[in-house]
Amino acid sequence: xxxxxxxxxxxxxxxxxxxxxxxxxxxxxxxxxxxxxxxxxxxxxxxxxxxxxxxxxxxxxxxxxxxxxxxxxxxxxxxxxxxxxxxxxxxxxxxxxxxxxxxx
Numbered sequence: 863x864x865x866x867x868x869x870x871x872x873x874x875x876x877x878x879x880x881x882x883x884x885x886x887x888x889x890x891x892x893x894x895x896x897x898x899x900x901x902x903x904x905x906x907x908x909x910x911x912x913x914x915x916x917x918x919x920x921x922x923x924x925x926x927x928x929x930x931x932x933x934x935x936x937x938x939x940x941x942x943x944x945x946x947x948x949x950x951x952x953x954x955x956x957x958x959x960x961x962x963x964x965x966x
Contacts, residue, residue, distance in 0.1 A: 863926070864933075865896075866898065875928030877899035877900055877903050880900050880953070884954075885899075886950050887952055889924060890924045891908070893908075893913035914963055917964075917966075924939070924963075929945060929950035930945060930948035936964050940964070
């Protein structure tokens with residue numbers, strides 16, 4: 863599995879901020895190309911402001927399934943409710959703050 867920075871609390875990328883059974887994704891941030899479990903982990907540890915993925919980069923691998931380590935493109939992630947490889951469900955509440963990670 864790729865390295866996940868921040869404050870993960872388990873091997874499925876849950877962190878101290880988001881740790882329900884469905885919080886099993888990490889986001890590769892555009893600004894540093896590093897995976898973090900969430901925007902708060904990035905804010906606390908990265909040492910720089912987050913920059914959302916540009917719309918033109920929607921096909922780039924940017925989301926990591928914490929269950930099977932499959933990398934999804936931004937476009938794929940925004941179109942599914944779970945991992946296309948292993949079937950793990952993703953937290954639907956993450957859509958509420960997608961603009962923190964991806965340009966509209």
